Amino acid sequence: MSETISQIIKAFEETHHHQSMNQLATLYAEIEEQTSRFRDEYSIACGPGCGTCCEHFNPDITALEASLVAAYLLLEESKRPLIERLYAEGVDEGPCPLYNKDSIYHCSVYEVRPLICRLFGSSASLDKSGNAVFRRCKYNEEGTMPALLTFDKPVATLQSYSYALRSLDGQGVDLLSTQVRALVEQLQFLISLIESGDDDSPLAS
Ligand code: SF4
Numbered sequence: 001m002s003e004t005i006s007q008i009i010k011a012f013e014e015t016h017h018h019q020s021m022n023q024l025a026t027l028y029a030e031i032e033e034q035t036s037r038f039r040d041e042y043s044i045a046c047g048p049g050c051g052t053c054c055e056h057f058n059p060d061i062t063a064l065e066a067s068l069v070a071a072y073l074l075l076e077e078s079k080r081p082l083i084e085r086l087y088a089e090g091v092d093e094g095p096c097p098l099y100n101k102d103s104i105y106h107c108s109v110y111e112v113r114p115l116i117c118r119l120f121g122s123s124a125s126l127d128k129s130g131n132a133v134f135r136r137c138k139y140n141e142e143g144t145m146p147a148l149l150t151f152d153k154p155v156a157t158l159q160s161y162s163y164a165l166r167s168l169d170g171q172g173v174d175l176l177s178t179q180v181r182a183l184v185e186q187l188q189f190l191i192s193l194i195e196s197g198d199d200d201s202p203l204a205s
């Protein structure tokens with residue numbers, strides 16, 4: 001688990017968000033390890049400096065995923081200006097409001113990025129017949145990914161990772177911009193209660 005995520009979880013340790021954030025961070029850490037191994041084993045890499053997927057993508061995420069992103073935006077001073085972007089007109093149509101073409105990873109919240117962003121181009125998925133396959137990202141014009149892989153042994157898929165995520169958060173998904181806006185408002189209120197030392201807050205555990 002990264003230092004940044006540990007600090008976020010610690011900041012919310014007196015609240016009912018603590019346990020679910022911790023579970024999500026544990027899942028993300030497992031996924032980092034598994035997708036890194038998967039990319040190494042099958043020689044999969046994005047093209048140098050490519051972030052094109054984020055330019056065409058306002059991902060659907062769960063409220064739990066949004067809680068980690070929102071907490072990061074609120075707690076990291078340098079990231080707060082990004083909150084304004086979530087309220088910009090037309091933001092829900094994409095591209096992702098957290099995309100930054102000048103950043104090395106092109107993601108302003110790389111350490112707390114949602115599940116799909118961790119898996120896109122880094123995991124197998126199930127085809128219509130239920131077989132695990134890996135297909136080259138359509139933006140990978142450099143051909144740094146294999147065009148098609150099939151597997152003769154069981155591999156984790158996008159669907160199995162999504163199932164693991166949903167088991168932590170029974171709610172549905174919505175656009176990142178919508179979900180993070182809502183969680184920024186909730187967590188901002190919670191942070192103000194924590195800072196004012198209101199131990200009777202119904203949000204405190
Ligand atoms: S959260 Fe980050 S990685 Fe995911 S789509 Fe947005 S900019 Fe890209």
